[in-house]
Amino acid sequence: MRPEDKERLEACTREIAEILYRNAETKDAEQLKTLEGIEIAVREQMLENVSPNVGNFFIEKSTGTKAGKERQIKSCIGKLRIKSHQAKRLQVKARSRLSPQLEKCCLLVSASESYARTAVNVEELTGIHISHSSQQRLVQKQEFPEITMTESVEEISLDGGKVRLRTEKGKKSEWKDYKTVNAQGTVSAYFLNNQGLVEWLQKQPLAQIFSCLGDGHDGIWNLFKAIAPSEQRFEILDWYHLKEHLYNVGGSLRRLTKVEDMLWQGSVDEAIALFEGCKFKRAINFLDYLRNHRHHIPEYGYLQEQGITIGSGSVESTIKQIGRRVKISGAQWNRHNVAQVLKHRCAYLNGYFYPPKYIYSVPN
Numbered sequence: 001m002r003p004e005d006k007e008r009l010e011a012c013t014r015e016i017a018e019i020l021y022r023n024a025e026t027k028d029a030e031q032l033k034t035l036e037g038i039e040i041a042v043r044e045q046m047l048e049n050v051s052p053n054v055g056n057f058f059i060e061k062s063t064g065t066k067a068g069k070e071r072q073i074k075s076c077i078g079k080l081r082i083k084s085h086q087a088k089r090l091q092v093k094a095r096s097r098l099s100p101q102l103e104k105c106c107l108l109v110s111a112s113e114s115y116a117r118t119a120v121n122v123e124e125l126t127g128i129h130i131s132h133s134s135q136q137r138l139v140q141k142q143e144f145p146e147i148t149m150t151e152s153v154e155e156i157s158l159d160g161g162k163v164r165l166r167t168e169k170g171k172k173s174e175w176k177d178y179k180t181v182n183a184q185g186t187v188s189a190y191f192l193n194n195q196g197l198v199e200w201l202q203k204q205p206l207a208q209i210f211s212c213l214g215d216g217h218d219g220i221w222n223l224f225k226a227i228a229p230s231e232q233r234f235e236i237l238d239w240y241h242l243k244e245h246l247y248n249v250g251g252s253l254r255r256l257t258k259v260e261d262m263l264w265q266g267s268v269d270e271a272i273a274l275f276e277g278c279k280f281k282r283a284i285n286f287l288d289y290l291r292n293h294r295h296h297i298p299e300y301g302y303l304q305e306q307g308i309t310i311g312s313g314s315v316e317s318t319i320k321q322i323g324r325r326v327k328i329s330g331a332q333w334n335r336h337n338v339a340q341v342l343k344h345r346c347a348y349l350n351g352y353f354y355p356p357k358y359i360y361s362v363p364n
Contacts, residue, residue, distance in 0.1 A: 020045040043127045052078035063089045075099035076126055102128060103138060104353055110135050111348030114328050144343040146200065147350060149186055153206050156227075157182045157213040157315035158220045161322060163191070166332040173332065178342060179223070180322060182315040187349050189322055189342040198226045209234055213312040215241045216293060236303070237296035238312040239264075245289055249275075249282045266299035321349055 001009075024032060024041040031037035055077045060066060068084030074097060082092065092100065105126060110118040115132040123129045130138075158181050165174045178191040183204060190197040206228060212235045214220035224233055242263060247256055255274055262271040272290055275283050290297070300310050325345045326333065333341065347353070 016050065020049065023049070040127075047078040047127050052080055055080050059086050059090065065089070071097075073097055073099055074102055074128055074130070076101050076105065076128065078128075098130070098134075098138070102126070102130070106130055106135055106138055107142065107344065108348070108353045110139060111344055111353075112325060114331070115139075139344050140337060140340050142340075142344070144340075144347045144352070146203075147186055147188070149183065149204050151184070151205070153183050153204050153210055155184055155211045155213065155309055156201065156224075157309075157312040158223055159215065159312060159315040159319055160217065160219070161189070161319040161326075163326045163338055164332050165335050165338070176335075176338075178338070180315055180318050182318045185314070187315075187318045187322075187346050189318075189346050191338045191342055193339065194223060194226075198223060201227050206232065208232065211236055211308060213238060213309060213315070214296075215312060216245070216289060221296070234298075235296045236298055236308075236310060237293050239300050239310040240313070242293075242297065245286055249286045251280075251283070263297065264300050266297060266302075268294045268297050318349070322346070 020042070021032075024045055028037075028041070031041050055075065059080065059082060063086040065085045066083055068086065068088075070081055070083050071087075073080050073082055073092070076099065080099070082090075086092075087094070096103075098106070106118065106122055109121050109125075113121060115135040118135045119130060119132040122135075158179065160177045160179050162175045162177055165176055167174050176192065178189055179194060179197050180187065180189040181197055181201065183201065188197065188200055190200075209232055210228075212224040212227075212233050214224065214235075215238050221235065224235060227233070243260060246259060246263070249256065259271045259274055262268075262274070268290055272287055275287050278284065278287075303310050322342065322345050326338075326341060
């Protein structure tokens with residue numbers, strides 16, 4: 001800024017501040033007795049009397065036009081008047097009543113909070129009130145772009161979570177499954193749409209051979225089969241799930257420790273042999289589990305030495321992080337809204353509302 005401009009700005013700012021102070025004092029003199037009160041008062045005065053005028057001036061100068069139908073939008077700098085030609089040049093959505101930056105603020109907060117709490121928090125943070133119903137509509141009409149990863153994907157974990165659906169008054173709550181994938185830190189979730197999950201992964205640059213990590217649920221392995229041919233998949237049963245199933249058998253700790261060592265080395269047949277002849281149900285169930293997943297049980301010790309992940313903790317962590325939104329106390333979801341809520345939460349977890357890390361494409 002030129003020195004003469006800075007000097008003139010300081011003089012004008014002083015004059016504006018005097019006017020705003022008189023107005024704030026008339027409105028609530030008590031508010032001006034604390035720094036917090038002054039912060040709130042200054043923000044209110046700026047949003048109401050100053051920044052909208054500055055914003056409107058910037059819009060007019062930047063676009064070079066005043067043509068078109070006028071509409072009012074809420075923004076982080078107050079209520080702005082914008083013409084249709086100006087909105088088009090500034091990439092403001094048609095019929096939107098919120099500015100892009102204010103929309104981003106709302107979506108950033110509502111990705112982790114209930115819509116009612118979001119309305120309160122956004123107003124506290126920005127001074128702009130957006131109702132809880134508007135917050136919900138904003139999420140539901142938003143187009144969250146699909147992520148296209150740029151680096152070769154060498155590891156994929158799959159798991160399932162649960163979401164509670166809204167039911168008629170007096171009826172028991174209904175819980176439904178959704179599937180979540182973590183592909184080297186990039187997450188995505190699908191509600192009653194396994195095919196959508198498969199198609200999204202098939203669009204990614206999968207490595208010539210990639211690791212597939214999952215627990216013992218057959219549905220997870222069926223999804224892996226649909227993603228790529230067997231020669232491209234290296235399937236690994238989560239070591240920690242395997243170990244949990246082993247110690248649930250109970251009985252001799254010495255035998256359990258010996259079986260654990262065998263499984264760590266990938267010696268499934270030897271582990272099965274140590275339980276042969278056992279008649280109690282938990283041992284029989286564990287033997288069935290081993291036989292069913294013998295092709296998913298590698299030499300875990302060797303894989304760990306090579307730096308290859310042997311547990312699906314990343315996707316389990318993702319499930320918990322998604323659950324922090326969809327399982328907020330008392331939350332019940334309209335069945336038709338769940339998929340969009342999952343997209344919203346995943347966009348947040350992938351850093352969509354922060355500086356770009358990926359290449360995004362909005363589906364037609």
